Amino acid sequence: MSPLSQDASSTSPSSVSSDSIKATLLRLVSDYQDMNGTHFQTIEGPPSALEFAKLVHLGRPVLIKGLARSVPAFDKWDAEYLTSALGDQQIGVSVTPDGNADALVEDDDGTTFISEPHSETMSMGDFLEKLKAHSHSEVLYLQSQNGNLRSPDYEETEYAALRDDVPSSFSWASDALGQEPDAVNLWIGGSHSQTSLHKDPYENLYAVLRGSKTFTVLPPTEGVLLGTQLYPHAQYHRSSPTSPLTLVPTFPDSPTTPTVPWTPINPIDETTHTSLYQDFARPITIRVEEGDGLYLPFGWYHFVTQEPGDEGFCSAVNWWYDGDYRGERWSMREMMDRLAREVGWSVRPPGAEEEEDGEESDDDEEDDP
Amino acid sequence: MSPLSQDASSTSPSSVSSDSIKATLLRLVSDYQDMNGTHFQTIEGPPSALEFAKLVHLGRPVLIKGLARSVPAFDKWDAEYLTSALGDQQIGVSVTPDGNADALVEDDDGTTFISEPHSETMSMGDFLEKLKAHSHSEVLYLQSQNGNLRSPDYEETEYAALRDDVPSSFSWASDALGQEPDAVNLWIGGSHSQTSLHKDPYENLYAVLRGSKTFTVLPPTEGVLLGTQLYPHAQYHRSSPTSPLTLVPTFPDSPTTPTVPWTPINPIDETTHTSLYQDFARPITIRVEEGDGLYLPFGWYHFVTQEPGDEGFCSAVNWWYDGDYRGERWSMREMMDRLAREVGWSVRPPGAEEEEDGEESDDDEEDDP
Numbered sequence: 001m002s003p004l005s006q007d008a009s010s011t012s013p014s015s016v017s018s019d020s021i022k023a024t025l026l027r028l029v030s031d032y033q034d035m036n037g038t039h040f041q042t043i044e045g046p047p048s049a050l051e052f053a054k055l056v057h058l059g060r061p062v063l064i065k066g067l068a069r070s071v072p073a074f075d076k077w078d079a080e081y082l083t084s085a086l087g088d089q090q091i092g093v094s095v096t097p098d099g100n101a102d103a104l105v106e107d108d109d110g111t112t113f114i115s116e117p118h119s120e121t122m123s124m125g126d127f128l129e130k131l132k133a134h135s136h137s138e139v140l141y142l143q144s145q146n147g148n149l150r151s152p153d154y155e156e157t158e159y160a161a162l163r164d165d166v167p168s169s170f171s172w173a174s175d176a177l178g179q180e181p182d183a184v185n186l187w188i189g190g191s192h193s194q195t196s197l198h199k200d201p202y203e204n205l206y207a208v209l210r211g212s213k214t215f216t217v218l219p220p221t222e223g224v225l226l227g228t229q230l231y232p233h234a235q236y237h238r239s240s241p242t243s244p245l246t247l248v249p250t251f252p253d254s255p256t257t258p259t260v261p262w263t264p265i266n267p268i269d270e271t272t273h274t275s276l277y278q279d280f281a282r283p284i285t286i287r288v289e290e291g292d293g294l295y296l297p298f299g300w301y302h303f304v305t306q307e308p309g310d311e312g313f314c315s316a317v318n319w320w321y322d323g324d325y326r327g328e329r330w331s332m333r334e335m336m337d338r339l340a341r342e343v344g345w346s347v348r349p350p351g352a353e354e355e356e357d358g359e360e361s362d363d364d365e366e367d368d369p
Numbered sequence: 370m371s372p373l374s375q376d377a378s379s380t381s382p383s384s385v386s387s388d389s390i391k392a393t394l395l396r397l398v399s400d401y402q403d404m405n406g407t408h409f410q411t412i413e414g415p416p417s418a419l420e421f422a423k424l425v426h427l428g429r430p431v432l433i434k435g436l437a438r439s440v441p442a443f444d445k446w447d448a449e450y451l452t453s454a455l456g457d458q459q460i461g462v463s464v465t466p467d468g469n470a471d472a473l474v475e476d477d478d479g480t481t482f483i484s485e486p487h488s489e490t491m492s493m494g495d496f497l498e499k500l501k502a503h504s505h506s507e508v509l510y511l512q513s514q515n516g517n518l519r520s521p522d523y524e525e526t527e528y529a530a531l532r533d534d535v536p537s538s539f540s541w542a543s544d545a546l547g548q549e550p551d552a553v554n555l556w557i558g559g560s561h562s563q564t565s566l567h568k569d570p571y572e573n574l575y576a577v578l579r580g581s582k583t584f585t586v587l588p589p590t591e592g593v594l595l596g597t598q599l600y601p602h603a604q605y606h607r608s609s610p611t612s613p614l615t616l617v618p619t620f621p622d623s624p625t626t627p628t629v630p631w632t633p634i635n636p637i638d639e640t641t642h643t644s645l646y647q648d649f650a651r652p653i654t655i656r657v658e659e660g661d662g663l664y665l666p667f668g669w670y671h672f673v674t675q676e677p678g679d680e681g682f683c684s685a686v687n688w689w690y691d692g693d694y695r696g697e698r699w700s701m702r703e704m705m706d707r708l709a710r711e712v713g714w715s716v717r718p719p720g721a722e723e724e725e726d727g728e729e730s731d732d733d734e735e736d737d738p
Contacts, residue, residue, distance in 0.1 A: 015384040016711050024707050031700035050544060053422035059696045175419065221697060327428045328590060331400035332701035338393050339708075342385050 018343045025224050025339055029280050032221040036060060038282040040217075046070055049175035052295075056176055056203060059297040059329075061217055063286055067293025068207035071317065073165040074291065077209055079132075079311045083125040085161040090121040092144055092158070096236055097245050099139035103196035104231060104264060107247050113234035114260045117141070118245055120238075131190045132312030138245060141193040147183030149317065159186055166317050173205060173321065181319040188315045195304040197263050199223070202320035204296040208288045211307050211314030215286045215294060216267040218301040220333055225281045226265050226301070227274050228346035230258035261347065267303045276345070298323035299333060387712045394593050394708055398649050401590040405429060407651040409586075415439055418544035421664075425545055425572060428666040428698075430586055432655055436662025437576035440686065442534040443660065446578055448501075448680045452494040454530040459490040461513055461527070465605055466614050468508035472565035473600060473633060476616050482603035483629045486510070487614055489607075500559045501681030507614065510562040516552030518686065528555055535686050542574060542690065550688040557684045564673040566632050568592070571689035573665040577657045580676050580683030584655045584663060585636040587670040589702055594650045595634050595670070596643050597715035599627035630716065636672045645714070667692030668702060 042063040047055065055062055068074050094101045094117035101117040122130075130140055148159050149166050169180050182202065199220070206213070218226075233250040249255030266272045267283045288294045290309055296302060306314040323330075340346045411432040416424065424431055437443050463470045463486035470486040491499075499509055517528050518535050538549050551571065568589070575582070587595075602619040618624030635641045636652045657663045659678055665671060675683040692699075709715045 013387050013711075013713060015386050016390055017384050018382050020711060021385055021390070021708075024704055024711070027707070028700055028704040031703055032697060035694050035700060036696070050419045050422055053419055053426065054545070054547065057422065057426040057696065058693075176423070178423065219697070221700065324427075325404050327405070327426065328401060328588070328701065329697060331397055331404060331590065332697065332705070334400055335393055335397040336701070336704070338396070339390075342382075342389060342393070344382060 021339055021343050022345070025336070025343070025345070026280055028336065029221050029225065032219055033282055036219070038284055040284055040286050046170065046293075047172055049172040052172050053176035055295060056297065060219075061215070061284065061286060061297065061300060062295040063288065064205075064293040064295060066291060067205070068209050068316075069291040071166060071207055071209070073162070073317065074207075074209050076165050077162075077315060079128050079313070082162070082315075083123075083128060086124040086158070087161075088123055089158050089161070091124055091127065091142065092119050092121055093127055094118070094141045094143055095120050095138050095238075095245065096141075097138055099141070099192040099194055100196060101141055101143060101193070102198070103194075104262060105234070105247060107234070111256050112231055112264075113247060113249065114231040114262045115247060116233075116235040118236035118238055127188070128311070128313055131188070131308070134190070134312075139192040140189070142186065142188040143193075143195075145183070145185045145187075147185060149186050150181065150184035152180070152182065162186065169319060170205065173203075173319065177203060177321045177324075179321055182322050183320045185318050185320070186315070187318065188313055189306055190308050190313060191306065193306060195302070197226070197265055197267060197301055197303040199299050199301045200320070201298065201323045203298050203323055205293060205319040205321075206288065206296060207293040207317050208290055209315045209317065210290055210309035210311065212290055212309075213288045213294075213304055213306045213314065213316060215288065215296065216283050216303040217286060217296065218267075218281060218283050220299040220301070221336065222281050223301060223333075224336060224340040224345055225274075225277050226263035226346070227276065228261050228263050228340075230347050231260050231262050232256045232258050233260050263301075268305070298329075390708055390712050391714070394705070394712070394714070395649060397705065398590050398594065401588060402651055405588070407653055409653055409655050415539065416541055418541040421541050422545035424664060425666065429588075430584070430653065430655060430666065430669060431664040432657065433574075433662040433664060435660060436574070437578050437685075438660040440535060440576055440578070442531070442686065443576075443578050445534050446531075446684060448497045448682070451531070452492075452497060455493040455527070456530075457492055458527050458530070460493055460496065460511065461488050461490055462496055463487070463510045463512055464489050464507050464607075464614065465510075466507055468510070468561040468563055469565060470510055470512060470562070471567070472563075473631060474603070474616060476603070480625050481600055481633075482616060482618065483600040483631045484616055485602075485604040487605035487607055496557070497680070497682055500557070500677070503559070503681075508561040509558070511555065511557040512562075512564075514552070514554045514556075516554060518555050519550065519553035521549070521551065531555065538688060539574065542572075542688065546572060546690045546693075548690055551691050552689045554687050554689070555684070556687065557682055558675055559677050559682060560675065562675060564671070566595070566634055566636060566670055566672040568668050568670050569689070570667065570692045572667050572692055574662060574688040574690075575657065575665060576662040576686050577659055578684045578686065579659060579678035579680065581659060581678075582657045582663075582673055582675045582683065582685060584657065584665065585652050585672040586655060586665065587636075587650060587652050589668040589670070590705065591650050592670060592702075593705060593709040593714055594643075594646050595632035595715070596645065597630050597632050597709075599716050600629050600631050601625045601627050602629050632670075637674070667698075 040061045045066045096117045104112050105115040106112050148157050150168055234247045236245045237248045264272055265277055308314050341348045409430045414435045465486045473481050474484040475481050517526050519537055603616045605614045606617045634646055677683050710717045
């Protein structure tokens with residue numbers, strides 16, 4: 001007898017109703033909400049290593065008051081200091097027409113693409129001036145998120161002059177997680193920039209140095225409600241220095257072939273909400289004020305907006321620690337994602353054979369910002 | 370449109386093949402094994418609170434060398450001390466014909482029951498003599514597991530005289546788990562006693578004071594391979610002090626109606642192994658020697674045998690800390706168990722309506738020893 005057909009009971013169904021599997025997924029979503037609530041915890045200062053280990057085990061977001069104030073950059077990084085420290089150094093800045101980098105964008109023909117921003121270089125002084133002036137018709141966002149301040153294989157980057165103002169890690173985090181960060185990133189933007197809903201394969205510590213950031217977050221279990229679909233890939237380009245940005249499909253031979261899994265849900269735009277999301281998701285909104293920080297656990301979905309501080313920009317630094325794939329957590333989430341695809345709530349990336357490389361299909365989305 | 374029928378893709382299946390769900394469950398089992406291995410970790414002494422918090426987060430069994438040696442009872446509890454400390458105090462001892470307390474037993478008519486042991490009272494001196502002599506035709510096991518040494522609502526029990534030899538907790542465990550134990554239990558038995566495969570809703574610390582214990586353990590994900598079925602309940606009784614033990618069904622009106630979920634798998638008896646278990650389960654065998662201890666995480670299945678020490682008995686103390694139902698862990702396990710029932714790999718207890726009280730069905734098994 002094949003193991004697949006070996007059953008404990010006398011009733012061995014050859015099929016299971018899709019509604020029954022959907023009900024099981026919705027029960028997972030509500031069980032998680034019932035057991036954990038839909039709130040976030042606030043702690044009055046950076047935790048001890050033991051406290052942080054317990055918070056990581058619980059896996060819920062935590063507002064950490066004063067986290068950014070504990071970083072030397074908090075006292076130093078006003079516009080004058082940043083401008084002077086980097087001088088004529090050219091830095092890479094993402095440019096989009098509307099502030100949606102790595103987000104879904106509809107082109108003139110009505111095709112929705114997952115778009116990457118155009119990248120331009122300029123001095124920090126020019127960048128901060130443009131953010132402050134709001135005069136620029138396009139939206140600028142410093143969000144290179146490649147370990148631009150520090151990474152294990154760090155080579156001197158355009159931000160070398162700022163590096164010593166940011167600790168390589170927090171000892172309580174490294175002790176609790178048993179590792180140093182995989183990347184430390186600088187982010188500077190204005191009120192027009194937002195980060196679309198996504199997840200990262202990292203334990204994330206986020207410190208807001210100027211302005212504020214508002215995170216709308218969802219637990220990993222609510223990923224099944226996000227209606228992940230496939231979209232064709234495109235990037236903003238500028239054909240000459242004075243031309244407007246145009247969206248250029250990445251694969252000219254098949255420009256509209258959908259290849260990238262992404263969620264169409266924008267938590268703050270109800271027109272994007274499906275009834276599945278509306279009825280069952282319980283997004284949590286966390287406003288992180290200047291000087292404070294956020295612990296966002298591995299795999300939590302987040303959508304981020306920002307408000308500038310007194311000098312017209314919002315700045316932040318984050319520390320990414322590799323998520324742990326051991327224990328049950330990752331294996332269980334993989335199972336959950338497979339079931340959501342089985343019932344048609346989210347799609348399987350083309351060419352991803354479930355039995356052969358199911359993980360890679362998810363990493364596509366996770367590795368994006 | 371009903372949320373249940375709302376789909377991301379254009380293909381919305383009305384049913385899912387049972388084999389596909391089974392394959393998803395087997396993928397969970399193998400993902401977990403691939404990410405975690407099938408080994409156990411050994412540490413050379415009791416951990417710090419931070420180390421233990423990280424071990425709890427990982428959720429894998431850990432052999433803790435010297436754990437029992439750190440407990441005052443280790444130096445004190447020889448047969449003479451135990452006998453003298455308790456004197457004429459009568460203690461409750463489980464009695465079975467063959468050493469299987471809380472286990473599946475076939476009666477003369479060929480019906481398999483989940484059986485509870487008979488309980489008799491005797492002095493500690495008599496009990497230890499009988500264990501040592503092996504002359505008794507029945508198997509005795511002190512395994513009351515009701516917090517007989519300590520519990521939050523402790524009232525003086527028959528073991529009051531031994532209580533101060535056992536710490537109420539380990540500070541590293543209480544600090545990491547954020548709580549005191551729910552129960553501290555004394556266990557004394559011989560080589561004929563074994564504990565059948567089951568799980569507990571506790572983080573478990575186990576210290577072996579005399580003899581050795583061998584734990585055969587399986588991660589929670591492999592619970593789907595155990596073919597849980599329902600069995601009628603019975604208990605051993607003795608009609609008069611000199612009568613042999615007989616198995617008496619608990620419900621005379623419907624003696625053979627199956628009501629209790631239990632697994633028929635005995636890890637050390639291949640005749641009980643299904644091909645599903647044989648092909649996919651990866652049991653881990655951990656021998657805990659005299660003086661050492663074991664951390665067994667919440668929800669791990671375990672089967673336990675023991676070998677007596679020099680004085681003819683095996684003694685141990687365990688600390689049960691309530692498992693944490695927050696985070697994703699419990700909610701994910703519930704989903705997994707529901708799927709195993711959907712495909713007929715394990716059965717749903719009668720009367721348990723999935724939508725109304727699915728949790729209770731599992732607690733039945735978990736609350737048993």
